[in-house]
Amino acid sequence: MKMLKTLNGNQTIAEATKQVDPDVIAAYPITPSTAIVETIAKFKADGLISGEFVCPESEHSAMSVCIGAASAGGRVMTATASQGLALMWEMLYIAAGLRLPIVAAIANRSLSAPINIHGDHSDTMGARDSGWIQIYSEGCQEAYDNFIQAFRIAEHLDVRTPVLVGLDGFIISHSMEVIQVEDDEEVKRFIGEYKPVYPALDISRKMTVGPIDFTDYYFEHKRSQIEGIENAPRVIEAVGQEFGQRFGREYGFFEEYRLDDAEICIVVMSSAAGTCKDAVDELRAEGKRIGLLKPRVFRPFPHQKIAEALKKMKAVAVLDRSSSPGAFGAPLFTEIRSALYDYSQRPKIVNYVYGLGGRDIMVEHFKEVALKLERVAETGKVEEMCGYINLRE
Amino acid sequence: MKKESWKELTIGTINLDAGNSVKNLTGTWRSAKRPQFIEENCIQCLFCWLYCPHFAVRVEKGEVKGINYDYCTGCGICCTECPPKDKALVMVKEEIKLVERSPK
Numbered sequence: 001m002k003m004l005k006t007l008n009g010n011q012t013i014a015e016a017t018k019q020v021d022p023d024v025i026a027a028y029p030i031t032p033s034t035a036i037v038e039t040i041a042k043f044k045a046d047g048l049i050s051g052e053f054v055c056p057e058s059e060h061s062a063m064s065v066c067i068g069a070a071s072a073g074g075r076v077m078t079a080t081a082s083q084g085l086a087l088m089w090e091m092l093y094i095a096a097g098l099r100l101p102i103v104a105a106i107a108n109r110s111l112s113a114p115i116n117i118h119g120d121h122s123d124t125m126g127a128r129d130s131g132w133i134q135i136y137s138e139g140c141q142e143a144y145d146n147f148i149q150a151f152r153i154a155e156h157l158d159v160r161t162p163v164l165v166g167l168d169g170f171i172i173s174h175s176m177e178v179i180q181v182e183d184d185e186e187v188k189r190f191i192g193e194y195k196p197v198y199p200a201l202d203i204s205r206k207m208t209v210g211p212i213d214f215t216d217y218y219f220e221h222k223r224s225q226i227e228g229i230e231n232a233p234r235v236i237e238a239v240g241q242e243f244g245q246r247f248g249r250e251y252g253f254f255e256e257y258r259l260d261d262a263e264i265c266i267v268v269m270s271s272a273a274g275t276c277k278d279a280v281d282e283l284r285a286e287g288k289r290i291g292l293l294k295p296r297v298f299r300p301f302p303h304q305k306i307a308e309a310l311k312k313m314k315a316v317a318v319l320d321r322s323s324s325p326g327a328f329g330a331p332l333f334t335e336i337r338s339a340l341y342d343y344s345q346r347p348k349i350v351n352y353v354y355g356l357g358g359r360d361i362m363v364e365h366f367k368e369v370a371l372k373l374e375r376v377a378e379t380g381k382v383e384e385m386c387g388y389i390n391l392r393e
Numbered sequence: 394m395k396k397e398s399w400k401e402l403t404i405g406t407i408n409l410d411a412g413n414s415v416k417n418l419t420g421t422w423r424s425a426k427r428p429q430f431i432e433e434n435c436i437q438c439l440f441c442w443l444y445c446p447h448f449a450v451r452v453e454k455g456e457v458k459g460i461n462y463d464y465c466t467g468c469g470i471c472c473t474e475c476p477p478k479d480k481a482l483v484m485v486k487e488e489i490k491l492v493e494r495s496p497k
Contacts, residue, residue: 099405160404198407206411213406220399221406227399 002183009137009172012144012179013079013105013165014039018048019187020151022103023074023194026054026065030084031117032169033107037079051075059084063091063102070100071209073199075151078102081169082109085123089130095162096131097225098210099197101154102162104132105147108270108321109169110357118358119169121270124298125322125331131225133163133232134299136269138255140177143167145249146296148182151191152239158231160197168271168321170358182247190246232300253302255294256309258284262291264373265310265347267336268319269295272354272361279366290370295332303339310340313347314377317369319389321355329386348376354389365389419447423467426484430459435481441471457481 007015013036017025025044029037037055044053052069056062059080070076080088085106095102111122124134133153137143143165150163167173182190200209213221237252244250257277259265268276273294283290293309295302310316318337320330328334333351340346352369354361369389376382403409435457442450442457449465451458460471460482467487475482 097406197404198409205409208408208411209405211406211408216396217402220397220402223399224402224404228404 002186003181004178005181006176006178007140007181008035008174008176009140009143009167010035010107010174011039012140013147013167014043015181016144016147016187017077018043019182019184020075020077020148020191021049021188022051022077024052024054024065024069024076025049025078026056026062026069026076027078027080028056028059028062028084030059030081032109032119032173033079033081033084033105035173036105036107040079059087060091063088063095066102067091067095067098067100070095070102071098071199072201073196075155075194076100076102077104079105079107081107082111082117082123085127086111089127092127092130092132092162094210097221099160099225099228100162101151101160103147103150103154104162104164105143106164106166107169107173108166116357117169119171119173119271119321120356120358121166121320121322122356124164124166125324127164128299128331131161131229132299133159133161133229133236133297134166135163135297136166136295137168137172138271138273138294139172140167140175141179141249142296143172144179144181145243145247145251148187148190149239149243149251153232153235155194156231156235156239157195157197159228159235161228161232166270171271180247180249186246190243229300233302236297251296253295253297253305254309255292255296257292257294259291259293259309261289263289263314264370264377265291265293265313265316266319266366266369266373267293267295267310267316267332269298269332270321272319272321275361275363276366279363279370282363283367283370288370288374290373298332301335301339303335306336307339307343307346310336310347311343311345315373316347316349317352317373318349319352319354319369321353323353323356333386348380348382350376350382350384351386352389353386359390361389418463419466420449420461420463423462423465423487425467425487426469427462427465427467427487428460428469428471428482429485430457431479431481431483432459434477434479436477438476440474440476441482444470444474446470
């Protein structure tokens with residue numbers, strides 16, 4: 001039955017998993033995603049989930065079980081965070097290379113060292129070249145909606161690529177929100193029946209899964225894999241629209257907030273976007289022409305659409321909740337700066353790393369960024385290309 | 394053998410042509426040395442057949458009949474594992490570099 005429920009981010013993922021009821025769930029608990037696995041285990045014990053629930057000895061094994069189960073022909077999900085995702089690393093590439101539509105919920109958390117259990121995007125940004133589709137959520141409702149859509153996107157026959165859904169560790173995973181939980185049958189109808197492609201359990205067909213490639217085939221197979229994620233944008237768009245028609249909440253590649261007549265813009269993903277909206281509202285009340293662009297899909301990166309949305313700005317600040325040591329800016333910044341390269345009309349652009357290891361980002365921090373952006377817009381000069389927010393210098 | 398373009402490949406590296414490794418003549422990898430079968434020394438223990446990584450030991454009606462050089466990579470494991478003091482398999486100098494078709 002469709003109803004409002006007070007759930008935290010982890011519970012929304014467990015709730016969505018219960019409704020999707022995948023054939024196999026294999027997961028190992030790790031902070032801050034532990035409650036996803038715990039709640040699913042409870043649902044299974046209570047007989048509310050019919051699929052197999054496997055609790056392996058590590059995240060590497062959890063993803064291995066997912067790969068085996070998906071190869072066999074099952075609909076599969078997992079959940080993890082931080083070191084757990086890092087331990088899955090080699091299996092992430094295999095899941096993508098074998099084109100297995102596995103769905104993973106990631107409660108975004110920092111990576112060691114130093115050990116820290118709080119939220120940032122270092123884990124999933126570390127997996128950005130693994131071939132997985134990456135979708136980020138601003139709150140519990142988005143995490144629930146994104147997670148349900150992820151199955152449709154991953155399983156589309158033109159895509160067949162694993163999808164991870166990010167929800168900020170603690171800030172979303174452990175924060176209660178009143179969310180719209182859709183009717184079980186409606187969710188099942190939206191997801192549809194799973195259609196395996198070349199399931200290994202089909203004994204009428206002789207085949208090899210995961211063969212070795214030499215120099216003469218590896219390149220072609222990788223190119224074939226890339227095609228899957230390159231087909232994803234139109235599927236992500238269609239699924240987001242259909243979700244909107246069905247449930248009243250439509251999704252695209254990113255959200256534009258008061259961007260229409262804006263001259264300066266802050267780009268920030270996930271939970272921090274909510275805080276940024278408050279800052280934008282306050283600055284708008286002061287007459288500042290500022291807006292927010294909140295990317296939702298990071299892989300495949302909607303470079304053209306984002307560039308179109310930003311090209312007319314005077315100055316843009318891209319805020320990254322992860323760092324790429326030694327790189328020319330953090331991951332989101334390099335993508336956006338590169339996306340704007342071919343445009344003759346393009347904004348001045350700066351990068352700020354914020355919130356590593358769960359460091360707070362508040363309304364006043366966004367206002368400081370806005371102040372710096374105004375100066376860049378006025379002078380046309382960038383004094384600090386890459387900086388940090390709320391860091392003791 | 395025609396090699397497919399990336400557009401022609403089955404999704405997810407799946408190979409639907411099961412058993413196609415017979416087309417891969419691993420004997421082309423062999424260099425310098427190859428095993429020679431000396432039938433009169435053979436005690437038919439089948440150790441060579443068991444250990445050969447490439448199924449290159451020819452067995453007919455349960456008896457070792459020699460080596461299939463289409464697939465023998467010349468690794469020498471069969472010669473090492475052959476138990477008799479006077480071995481039934483010994484490494485000899487490769488005389489013809491090209492792949493030889495073994496008798497069918």
